[in-house]
Amino acid sequence: MASPPLxxxxxxxxxxxxxxxxxxxxxxxxxxxxxxxxxxxxxxxLSGRVRAGTRLPTxxxxxxxxxxxxxxxxxxxxxxxxEGYVVSRxxxxxxxxxxxxxxxxxxxxxxxxxxPAPTQNPPITRLSRFGRTLEASSPxxxxxxxxxxxxxxxxxRPCVPDLExxxxxxxxxxxxxxxxxxxxxxxxxxxxxxxxELREEIAAYLARARxxxxxxxxxxxxxxxxxxxxxxxxxxVDPGQAVLVEEPHYLGARRAFEAAGAEIIGAPVDxxxxxxxxxxxxxxxxxxxxxxxxxxxxxxGVVLSLARRQALLRWAARQDxxxxxxxxxxxxxxxxxxxxxxxxxxxxxxxLYVGTFSKTLLPSIRIxxxxxxxxxxxxxxxAKWLTDWAAPTFEQRALAGFLESGDFERHLRRARTLYAxxxxxxxxxxxxxxxxxxxxxxxxxAGLHLLVRFxxxxxxxxxxxxxxxxxxxxxxxxxxxxxxxxxxxxxxxLVMGFARLSPESIARGVYVLREALDEVGPSA
Numbered sequence: 208m209a210s211p212p213l214x215x216x217x218x219x220x221x222x223x224x225x226x227x228x229x230x231x232x233x234x235x236x237x238x239x240x241x242x243x244x245x246x247x248x249x250x251x252x253l254s255g256r257v258r259a260g261t262r263l264p265t266x267x268x269x270x271x272x273x274x275x276x277x278x279x280x281x282x283x284x285x286x287x288x289x290e291g292y293v294v295s296r297x298x299x300x301x302x303x304x305x306x307x308x309x310x311x312x313x314x315x316x317x318x319x320x321x322x323p324a325p326t327q328n329p330p331i332t333r334l335s336r337f338g339r340t341l342e343a344s345s346p347x348x349x350x351x352x353x354x355x356x357x358x359x360x361x362x363x364r365p366c367v368p369d370l371e372x373x374x375x376x377x378x379x380x381x382x383x384x385x386x387x388x389x390x391x392x393x394x395x396x397x398x399x400x401x402x403x404e405l406r407e408e409i410a411a412y413l414a415r416a417r418x419x420x421x422x423x424x425x426x427x428x429x430x431x432x433x434x435x436x437x438x439x440x441x442x443x444v445d446p447g448q449a450v451l452v453e454e455p456h457y458l459g460a461r462r463a464f465e466a467a468g469a470e471i472i473g474a475p476v477d478x479x480x481x482x483x484x485x486x487x488x489x490x491x492x493x494x495x496x497x498x499x500x501x502x503x504x505x506x507x508g509v510v511l512s513l514a515r516r517q518a519l520l521r522w523a524a525r526q527d528x529x530x531x532x533x534x535x536x537x538x539x540x541x542x543x544x545x546x547x548x549x550x551x552x553x554x555x556x557x558x559l560y561v562g563t564f565s566k567t568l569l570p571s572i573r574i575x576x577x578x579x580x581x582x583x584x585x586x587x588x589x590a591k592w593l594t595d596w597a598a599p600t601f602e603q604r605a606l607a608g609f610l611e612s613g614d615f616e617r618h619l620r621r622a623r624t625l626y627a628x629x630x631x632x633x634x635x636x637x638x639x640x641x642x643x644x645x646x647x648x649x650x651x652x653a654g655l656h657l658l659v660r661f662x663x664x665x666x667x668x669x670x671x672x673x674x675x676x677x678x679x680x681x682x683x684x685x686x687x688x689x690x691x692x693x694x695x696x697x698x699x700x701l702v703m704g705f706a707r708l709s710p711e712s713i714a715r716g717v718y719v720l721r722e723a724l725d726e727v728g729p730s731a
Contacts, residue, residue: 233247234247235247240275240279241279241280241282241283242283244273244275244279244280244283245282245283245284245286245287248263248283248287248292249287249292252292252293252303257303258303259303259304259305260302260303260305261302261303262300262301262302263293263300263301263302263303265300265301266280266281266284266301267280284301288301291304292304336446336468337466337467337468340465340466340468341466356682358677358680359677359680359681359682360680360681360712361680361681361682361708361712361713361715361716361719362681362682362707362708363681363682363683363684363701363702363703363704363705363708363716364682364684364704364707365506365655365656365684365702365703365704366505366535366536366566366655366656366704367566367570367655367704367706367707368565368566368567368568368569368570368622368655368706368707369622369625369626369706369707370569370707371707372625372709373618373621373622373625374621375569377609377614377617377618378568378569378605378609378614378618381605381606381608381609381612381614382605384605384608385601385604385605385608386601389601389604393600393604394600394601396596396597397596397597397598397600397603398597399427399588399589399591399592399596399597400424400426400427400428400588400591400597401426401427401428401576401597401598401603402428402600402603402604402607403423404604404607404611405428405603405604405606405607405610406423406424406426406428406576407423407607408606408607408610408611409423409426409428409562409576409610410422410423410425410426411610412610412615412616413560413562413578416538416545416616417534417537417545417547417548417550417551417562418547418548418551419548419550419551419560419578420551421578424584425578425579425580425581425584426576426577426578426579427576427577427579427584427587427588427591428574428575428576428597428598428603429574429575429576429577429591429598430573430574430575430595430598431563431565431573431574431575432459432533432535432561432563432565432575433459433463434575434594434595435531435559435561435575435576435577436459436460436463436464436498436531437463437594438577438587438590438591438594439496439529439531439559439577440463440464440467440469440496441467441590442583442586442587442590443495443496443528443529444464444467444469444495444496445468445495446467446468446469447468447469447470448469448470448493448495449469449470449471449472449490449493449494449495450464450469450470450471450472450494450495450496450497450498451472451474451486451491451494451496451497451498452464452471452472452473452474452497452498452499452691453473453474453476453480453481453498453499453500453504453505454473454474454475454476454481454690454691455476455505455506455507455686455689455690456473456498456500456505456689456691457498457500457505457506457533457535457689458688458689460498460533461691464498470493471691472486472490472491472493472494473486473690473691473692474486476504476507476509477509478509478649479509479511479512479514479515480499480501480504480509480510480511480512480515481499481504481511481515481519482515483515483518483519483522491522491526492526494526494528495528496528496529496530496531497519497523497528497529497530497531498530498531498533499511499519499530499531499532499533499549500532500533500534500535501516501532501546501548501549502534502537502546502548502549502653503535503536503537503546503651503653503654505533505535505689506656506658506686506689506702507649507658508648508649508650508651508653508654508656508657508658509649509651510546510651510653511549516549516552517552519549520549520552520553520555520557520558523555523557523558524555524557528557529557529558529559529580529583530549530557530558530559531558531559531561532548532549532550532558532559532560532561533561534548534550534560534561534562535561535563535566536566536567536653536654536655537653538566538567538619538623539566539622539623539626539653539654539655540623540652540653541623541626541627541630541652541653542652543652546653548560550578556580556581556582557580558580559577559578559579559580559583560577560578561575561576561577561578562575562576562578563575563576564606566655567615567618567619567622568615568618572602572606573598573602574598574602574603574606625706626655626705626706628710629705629706629708629709629710629713630657630705631710632705632708632709632710632713632714633657633703633705633713633717634650634657635714636713636714636716636717636718637659637717639714639717640717640718640720640721641721644662644663645661645662645663646659646660646661647659647660647661647662648660655704655705655706656702656703656704656705657702657703657705658686658700658701658702658703659700659701659702659703660698660699660700661698661699661700661701661724662698663698663729664698664699664724664729665695665698665699666687666693666694666695666697666698666699666700667695668699668724668727669685669687669699671726671727672699672720672723672724672727673685675722675723675726675727676719676720676723679719679722679723680719681716681719681720681723683701683703683720683723684701684702684703684704685700685701685702686700686701686702687700689702701720
């Protein structure tokens with residue numbers, strides 16, 4: 208049954224002032240003319256300049272006044288009528304919508320007002336605990352370190368692969384092949400766990416390269432390591448509960464845990480990796496999850512010793528907790544055999560293994576994966592489904608072909624050769640620029656960065672050194688944010704990435720670092 212038509216009030220005579228007010232429309236110059244006319248009339252109605260029940264000029268008359276075609280005005284009136292701002296009746300004309308339920312139509316729609324000045328913004332009072340944590344965090348401390356800084360000629364940004372010197376033609380070819388030959392059905396909603404063919408290829412690769420024996424069903428494809436951290440935190444940690452991390456550690460992981468309201472417990476790192484014996488037993492008892500980077504600790508670069516790996520697994524079994532192993536850049540080892548993963552020692556199903564293609568291939572691909580104990584498959588799959596349903600299928604299909612063809616491992620071999628030269632240039636440049644003992648680092652022969660310490664420089668030198676280098680076009684990155692607690696006695700430490708820099712750029716950048724330190728002096 209059709210709804211009764213809206214009542215049309217007795218026509219209100221449009222006085223000349225009112226007609227001029229509507230016809231002299233202030234157009235903002237943004238977008239198509241009909242959109243500008245629509246926004247201007249809507250604003251006049253919302254502001255009360257044109258009252259409910261007012262008869263509007265005809266589209267022909269308004270078009271003549273504005274010097275536009277009648278079709279343009281008709282196109283502006285159509286959304287006004289569809290959204291309820293005006294009503295029209297053949298033979299009667301077009302009117303501003305009448306009163307409904309005793310109130311004007313206009314006040315029922317949010318009024319358009321200018322944005323207040325920044326100092327006038329009202330306080331945000333209805334954020335969740337998660338939102339309040341993020342509001343209180345500095346944006347630079349959360350994510351800025353991952354973005355390229357175009358103002359810098361030489362950027363020692365850590366943990367980013369090369370995008371210019373390596374060829375990505377093989378990857379482009381797999382993308383093109385996927386676009387041309389994938390069946391239409393393959394672009395439908397996908398399994399939250401990831402495409403079966405990609406999970407099969409990942410499982411085969413992990414068995415060859417990392418000693419991780421798993422089935423395709425153990426693998427969950429996720430949107431980068433960040434999503435692996437987010438899902439793990441949601442599943443294991445309630446607000447107020449504790450997470451054990453290395454000290455120092457990857458800041459992005461700590462931010463994810465803190466945003467969830469977790470207490471952070473730091474386990475000191477020395478030459479053998481994290482040391483549980485230096486953590487208070489009561490603190491260890493509170494931990495519900497541990498996050499570690501055992502094969503190339505971030506940011507120190509040390510390798511977790513076998514004895515401490517076994518101790519960590521025994522602790523996890525005893526406490527009935529899980530260990531999240533972030534194997535973020537283990538593919539890049541430049542001397543000797545690859546370090547086996549912690550997961551390869553896990554017989555009790557306590558380790559969740561995280562791998563990523565953002566370091567080995569491209570940051571923008573945003574594909575990582577979790578290898579899960581069988582008991583956790585379903586809960587993680589459900590959590591993934593609730594978060595974003597599934598990772599993009601197009602990139603998954605192309606990546607499966609890239610792995611199956613052998614092109615991925617050929618790409619890794621080329622990358623290792625390139626990065627090894629850049630790493631050697633960084634080591635040599637530090638030796639050339641600094642006297643013995645002035646700049647030190649632990650060399651594990653792996654990864655995409657070095658943690659360089661300056662034992663004779665206090666951490667208080669940090670800001671002026673960063674600023675002096677930036678003035679010369681060189682980007683440097685401190686290790687300070689990777690610690691839970693600041694320590695005034697800690698020396699200046701820099702996390703120096705080398706993968707995107709040529710040997711010549713690295714030599715120049717280290718020379719500028721030397722200049723910046725000399726400019727600042729021995730103390731700040």
